[in-house]
Amino acid sequence: MTLSLTSPLASVSGVGAAGDRALRAAGLVTVGDLLWHLPHRYEDRSNPRRIASLTQADAMVTVGGRLVQVAERRSWKRRLHVVEAMVDDGSGSLPIVWFNQRYVASTLREGARVWLYGALKPARSGWGLQLVAPEWEIEDEDSEPIHLGRIVPMYRRLGRLSGRRVRTLVARALEGLGVVSDPLAPMVPGELGVPPLGDALRAVHFPEQPTAQVGSMEPFFNDLAHRLTPAHRRLAFEELLALALVLERERGRRRGQRVPACTIKDEVRESARRVLPFRLTEAQKRALAEIVADLQRPFPMARLLQGDVGSGKTIVAALSALVVLASGHQVALLAPTELLAQQHHTTLTGLLGTTPFLPELLIGSLPVAEKRRVQDSLADGSAHFVVGTHALIEDAVMFGRLGLAIIDEQHRFGVAQRQALLEKGEAPHLLVMTATPIPRSLALSLYGDLDVSVLDEMPPGRTPVRTAVRDDAARAKLVEFVRREVTEGGQAYWVFPLIEESDTISARSIATHVRAVRQALPGVRVEVVHGRTPAAEREATMAAFSAGEIGVLCATTVIEVGVDVPNASVMVIENAERFGLAQLHQLRGRVGRGRRQSFCALLVGPECSEDARRRLELLAATTDGFRIAEEDFRLRGPGEFTGLRQWGRPEFLVASLWLHRGELESARALAASAASHGGLDAIASALSCPAGVGPAVSIG
Secondary structure (H helix, E strand, O other), X not given: OOEOOOOEHHHXXXXXXXXXXXXXXXXXXXXXXXXXXXXXXXXXXXOOOOHHHOOOOOOEEEEEEEEEEEEEEEEOOOOEEEEEEEEEOOOOEEEEEEEOOHHHHHHOOOOOEEEEEEEEEEOOOOOXXXXXXXXXXXXXXXXXXXXXXXXXXXXXXXXXXXXXXXXHHHHHHXXXXXXXXXXXXXXXXXXXXXXXXXXXXXXXXXXXXXXXXXXXXXXXXXXXXXXXXXXXXXXXXXXXXXXXXXXXXHHHHHHOOOOOOOOOXXXXXXXXXXXXXXXXXXXXXXXXXXXXXXXXXXXXXXXXXXXXXXXXXXXXXXXXXXXXXXXXXXXXXXXXXXXXXXXXXXXHHHHOOOOOXXXXXXXXXXXXXXXXXXXXXXXXXXXXXXXXXXXXXXXXXXXXXXXXEEEOOHHHOOHHHHHHHHOOOOOOEEEEEEOOOOOHXXXXXXXXXXXXXXXXXXOOOOOOOEEEEEEHHHHHHHHXXXXXXXXXXXXXXXXXXXXXXXXXXXXXEHHXXXXXXXXXXXXXXXXXXXXXXXXXXXXXXXXXXXXXXXXXXXXOHHHXXXXXXXXXXXXXXXXXXXXXXXXHHHHHOOOOOOOOOOEEEEEEOOOOOHHHHHHHHHHHHOOOHHHHHHHHHHHHHHHHHHOHHHHOOOOOOXXXXXXXXXXXXXXXXXXXXXXXXXXXXXXXXHOOOOOOOOOOOOOO
């Protein structure tokens, strides 16, 4: 029976009823589903060693030869069933032993030619070597080997199906597979240099030989490098194209909505000039021009404004809001914490003080009467601008004419929360802001349905934070430095990776070490905030720190997105090796906001590896958030980098947003071209990747 990608897995030889149930439980229904279940790594079992050349124990080796002896016995002392054999390849013979694998004796017969792969160990007799519990495969002159004697794909277990069993089923599916239809082939850009679908599927499962090094990558058997083969890149392109189609459809959906266009009047320009407390940087001017152009279009804007800490996103957001407000619409700014919302409210009140659009504040801790007053004024349209927290998305909040939703520190919100704010209006414009610089390849995927503006220039006058990596031996000097800074009028953050000690994680905690900080800094007020601190207490402590009443604030990463404290000049981070680079850069951005020269000390524990130290040295050497983000993304992947799951993006089966940046660009270009002439459906029907690969949840 000739198989196709749509054939049910039950039609593959050897699957059986139990195997079919196990595969279905893993979400695999068709032959195509199984073939898109790729190996997670490969082992080179292709070069058998001559037995006479084997001299080193503990090496993993492949040998081939004829079985000259197979016997089984009981080891009553250890209650083991032992199968012993001897293989001879003409250059010598090698003993083999299996424990508690009785089926081996009933399957392997003397005289059979076999492949064997396993670890060489010293023989029990004390003389020579033996092969212990090796994988084996009987040579078959009529078929290619599957498990040995070649580059072997390694699969993760699927329920009750072992990796070896999965490998067997994949091999049988490929053996029965006929000519694979590939309607996508004419659309794949030729410059990618990738094979057609059928060849790609065969090559990713059973490659013929190791691929040479690609650039500076390690050889084929490195878990990442093997994904750069042409076959892997062909499948990655298809996955990324599936995502690009969803994003283009989202763009098309948004462009089908109609909103009253905002207009730029002379009074708006005059108000903007009065609002500006300083000259904009060229990056700010560019971003503002892109936003204003979007606001004048007849469909809703959806734009991401990303920039490093201190790059001036708030002033760009304020001027953007002014355009919408002057056109008769309402603006809402959503912040992740009450303290940050209050800071934005204070800043925007100062900036817009000469305009009729003073912002209201709506946060959970407001008195009920005040909260109701703000809600009523938003509903009847008398309130033009509101800054708030999750209180903005409560059912009781309604807008008369919401025109622009601004979301600050977007990664702190889930998809449903962002969508809830947008649904407060008919089709409001959306401006999403983040202080975490995002690599271009990730932005194209994670925010592919948004246009991106980048603030890659810092306002003049900001002094870079001096950063140093220090071992625990430098703690005494560091404490003295902090004491001197606080005595001279500065303030310090002291960040810990844990709230309490852990049995599984070797790192410092606030609960254990805050007392030592207090004892080392007599006369200095030291307070604590962390994720378990009651919200009201945390807000009060942060407010006191902002007011200069606290000298040292011991905290976890809850202060990563915090208030602007210009007086804070020192950031100490315990066990810095346990944080991601982007997170460390965010924490470092809490200082250096005033006139004082600021410092960041990255303390490392005794278990810090050389790789981790090199990573931290990179952070110490640069303040370029985009360079840091690229390195962090390369090391940790998108899930850890962004909290990807709350965006509804799945893990790809093949594609890597770091490795396959070229394929992502090509997929985006193809989808955009197809969208311009109504060809998205044709591409969608040509995809073979399993349903659900690459979907994206809309945020606007």
